[in-house]
Amino acid sequence: METLKKEKAKTTKQNTIRISGAEAIIHCLLAEGVDLIYGYPGGAIMPLYDEFYKFQDKLTHILTRHEQGATHAAQGFARVTGKVGVAVATSGPGATNLVTGLADAQIDSTPMVCITGQVARHLLGTDAFQETDIIGISTPVTKWNYQITEAAEIPKILAKAFYIARSGRPGPVLIDITKNAQIDTFDFEYEPCKAVRSYKPYPTPDATAVETAAALINSAQKPLIVFGQGVILGEAEEQLKELVEKSGIPAAWTILGLSALDSSHPLNVGMVGMHGNYGPNLLTNECDVLIAIGMRFDDRVTGSLDTYAKQAKIIHFDIDPAEINKNVKADVAVLGNAKQTLSMLLPLINANSHQDWHNEFKEKYKIEFDAVIKNDVYPTKEKITMAEVIEEINIASDHNAIIVSDVGQHQMIACRYAKFKQSKSNVTSGGLGTMGFALPAAIGAKMGAMDREVVAIIGDGGYQMTIQELGTIFQNKTPVKIVVLNNEHLGMVRQWQELFFEKRYASTVMTNPDFVKIAEGYHIESKRISERKDLKATIQEMLASKDAYFLEVCVEKEDNVFPMIPAGASVSEVRLK
Amino acid sequence: MAERNMEKKWFTISVYSENNVGLLNRISGIFLKRHINIESLNVSKSEIENVSKFTIVVYTTPEWVHNIVGQIEKQIEVIKAFSHSDEETIYQESALFKIASSLLFDERNIQNIIKESNAQIVTVSRDFFVLSKSGRRSEIEEMYEQLKPFGIMQFVRSGRIAVSKAEMQISKLIKEFNQ
Numbered sequence: 200m201e202t203l204k205k206e207k208a209k210t211t212k213q214n215t216i217r218i219s220g221a222e223a224i225i226h227c228l229l230a231e232g233v234d235l236i237y238g239y240p241g242g243a244i245m246p247l248y249d250e251f252y253k254f255q256d257k258l259t260h261i262l263t264r265h266e267q268g269a270t271h272a273a274q275g276f277a278r279v280t281g282k283v284g285v286a287v288a289t290s291g292p293g294a295t296n297l298v299t300g301l302a303d304a305q306i307d308s309t310p311m312v313c314i315t316g317q318v319a320r321h322l323l324g325t326d327a328f329q330e331t332d333i334i335g336i337s338t339p340v341t342k343w344n345y346q347i348t349e350a351a352e353i354p355k356i357l358a359k360a361f362y363i364a365r366s367g368r369p370g371p372v373l374i375d376i377t378k379n380a381q382i383d384t385f386d387f388e389y390e391p392c393k394a395v396r397s398y399k400p401y402p403t404p405d406a407t408a409v410e411t412a413a414a415l416i417n418s419a420q421k422p423l424i425v426f427g428q429g430v431i432l433g434e435a436e437e438q439l440k441e442l443v444e445k446s447g448i449p450a451a452w453t454i455l456g457l458s459a460l461d462s463s464h465p466l467n468v469g470m471v472g473m474h475g476n477y478g479p480n481l482l483t484n485e486c487d488v489l490i491a492i493g494m495r496f497d498d499r500v501t502g503s504l505d506t507y508a509k510q511a512k513i514i515h516f517d518i519d520p521a522e523i524n525k526n527v528k529a530d531v532a533v534l535g536n537a538k539q540t541l542s543m544l545l546p547l548i549n550a551n552s553h554q555d556w557h558n559e560f561k562e563k564y565k566i567e568f569d570a571v572i573k574n575d576v577y578p579t580k581e582k583i584t585m586a587e588v589i590e591e592i593n594i595a596s597d598h599n600a601i602i603v604s605d606v607g608q609h610q611m612i613a614c615r616y617a618k619f620k621q622s623k624s625n626v627t628s629g630g631l632g633t634m635g636f637a638l639p640a641a642i643g644a645k646m647g648a649m650d651r652e653v654v655a656i657i658g659d660g661g662y663q664m665t666i667q668e669l670g671t672i673f674q675n676k677t678p679v680k681i682v683v684l685n686n687e688h689l690g691m692v693r694q695w696q697e698l699f700f701e702k703r704y705a706s707t708v709m710t711n712p713d714f715v716k717i718a719e720g721y722h723i724e725s726k727r728i729s730e731r732k733d734l735k736a737t738i739q740e741m742l743a744s745k746d747a748y749f750l751e752v753c754v755e756k757e758d759n760v761f762p763m764i765p766a767g768a769s770v771s772e773v774r775l776k
Numbered sequence: 777m778a779e780r781n782m783e784k785k786w787f788t789i790s791v792y793s794e795n796n797v798g799l800l801n802r803i804s805g806i807f808l809k810r811h812i813n814i815e816s817l818n819v820s821k822s823e824i825e826n827v828s829k830f831t832i833v834v835y836t837t838p839e840w841v842h843n844i845v846g847q848i849e850k851q852i853e854v855i856k857a858f859s860h861s862d863e864e865t866i867y868q869e870s871a872l873f874k875i876a877s878s879l880l881f882d883e884r885n886i887q888n889i890i891k892e893s894n895a896q897i898v899t900v901s902r903d904f905f906v907l908s909k910s911g912r913r914s915e916i917e918e919m920y921e922q923l924k925p926f927g928i929m930q931f932v933r934s935g936r937i938a939v940s941k942a943e944m945q946i947s948k949l950i951k952e953f954n955q
Contacts, residue, residue, distance in 0.1 A: 397852065
């Protein structure tokens with residue numbers, strides 16, 4: 200950081216040095232506090248890579264094995280640090296390979312800036328080699344995008360890009376820079392962006408709305424809090440905890456809200472949604488006031504909207520006005536950053552305990568424990584279950600690990616059973632459901648939190664979508680722990696086929712390679728286990744390792760994830776089997 | 777959404793924005809994503825210097841209009857978006873008709889149509905003349921039907937332009953932004 204500060208001072212002092220566009224990009228990145236970027240070189244971005252070479256002591260560039268990996272790594276970094284992740288790619292295929300990561304970051308509100316090279320301005324629109332309209336392609340999946348065709352535009356546009364990516368409801372920004380703009384020189388001057396006149400990232404909270412919300416909360420008999428990632432993005436974890444403790448209101452979380460409140464907090468009643476906990480799902484339709492904080496009522500959370508919390512008054516706290524009344528009509532809407540709005544709310548809240556209401560959650564938990572959790576976490580059958588692997592990681596890491604999960608059954612199990620003490624510890628692809636997310640995201644997460652244990656939990660399907668990033672781990676000696684829960688199936692699709700497609704298992708059986716040998720090929724310490732007796736010791740060995748470690752656990756092949764709300768059904772119809 | 781307000785109506789969405797390459801794409805994408813057809817679209821300058829105005833007409837439910845306006849307003853370069861029902865706006869469209877010049881002299885009825893419909897003759901040349909008509913869609917349609925039997929060489933109708941009866945609180949916003 201010291202060198203960065205010096206660098207900043209230097210750049211502001213020399214505020215009119217004549218440099219190339221490519222070098223200007225470096226100075227902009229440094230001024231924005233960026234010291235780590237992910238990317239992949241190619242023709243149209245080579246002038247920038249030449250500057251990466253010159254500035255390698257100040258700016259670390261991590262070469263991923265695919266541009267998609269660069270975006271997910273940048274996302275993983277952003278999710279654990281709260282900073283803007285940066286990914287760089289060349290034009291054409293390099294740029295189009297960013298699209299999945301952009302879409303993922305857009306729907307999960309992750310701050311990210313992607314920089315793409317573009318053919319020279321005079322070649323635009325000529326179908327030049329590796330020319331693609333990445334502005335057109337990325338428009339629906341970016342918070343903002345812009346094509347720079349002149350070097351002089353670089354400082355202002357990059358400053359704006361970072362400001363937009365990180366402010367308000369964060370999101371991905373793509374800046375496409377033509378090759379001539381990277382090469383041409385201009386008088387460089389940098390000023391951080393502080394405002395964009397047409398963009399109001401922080402709505403001013405309405406004190407009357409907060410008062411109305413408080414009155415409703417104070418008069419509620421059976422209130423329920425459902426919190427999402429807005430709490431984490433707004434850094435409102437303390438305020439949430441205070442609210443929960445003062446009001447005695449049970450608090451449930453969405454998949455992206457996970458880790459904002461200590462897992463072992465007595466008022467943490469678990470996950471809502473399709474594979475969420477029985478109590479919070481069922482009692483959503485019994486609460487009298489539903490307090491939604493920084494969440495967007497995704498269909499995987501609500502099930503059928505026609506039967507979702509119809510009996511309840513809805514209070515919706517969100518920073519994004521477009522989320523209000525989008526899916527669920529709010530009786531009271533409180534716009535603003537969660538930290539700010541919850542701080543305004545707290546003094547107005549009466550102390551309460553809601554003991555009887557809380558006991559209902561305890562009863563429901565007991566039902567779920569007997570029907571599902573007991574068999575998941577403490578199985579008596581021969582084969583290892585996914586949940587007992589997560590539980591062993593919980594124990595061995597003392598709830599302190601960052602868990603990065605991919606998409607599918609293992610993800611639902613990881614989110615259901617992983618325990619957290621710290622916020623920003625659960626990294627998963629929530630909204631987009633991007634298989635292949637976890638391995639590269641774990642790289643970024645580890646680099647963003649080197650002092651913490653980062654464990655990637657991945658299925659055998661998703662693992663093979665970005666398996667090439669083992670090369671990135673090997674080359675950079677990134678000490679991530681990779682756990683593949685191998686059931687030799689695309690488990691979640693298989694589960695749906697079993698339950699809803701009369702067991703017609705179309706293309707869900709995987710004939711897998713020897714994953715241990717593949718990891719060995721990258722010189723990553725690796726092990727495969729299939730017996731329960733080896734589980735505890737191996738996980739301890741994995742976490743004790745100072746280096747990257749690959750662990751394949753052969754798990755029960757045809758397990759299903761329960762509870763489950765079938766797609767389009769009501770939260771009241773949550774099934775335990 | 778099934779139980780909610782699903783009755784479709786005509787809405788005019790007015791969008792005040794920065795004049796920016798790519799914003800049209802971004803806005804039209806919002807409709808595309810929701811599989812909602814844009815019935816007409818007009819982009820012009822607005823009453824505020826350097827601020828553009830999109831006038832978009834859609835036929836959809838009040839809920840979708842609310843949703844769409846929210847998403848449009850969320851775009852970085854959009855300053856403010858409004859939606860209005862037909863009753864809340866004064867709106868018009870414009871049309872041009874290109875017709876063979878001979879008909880102007882040979883067909884007395886055409887002269888009557890021009891008079892009765894309050895259309896203007898924009899130009900007359902040896903081969904053709906051009907009529908311009910502004911008004912409600914129905915008036916233009918009516919004139920089209922009347923002229924059709926005589927043969928229309930070319931016809932084009934513009935997107936709707938509209939002003940709201942109530943004030944659009946935009947000048948104040950701009951002042952706030954510029955402060």
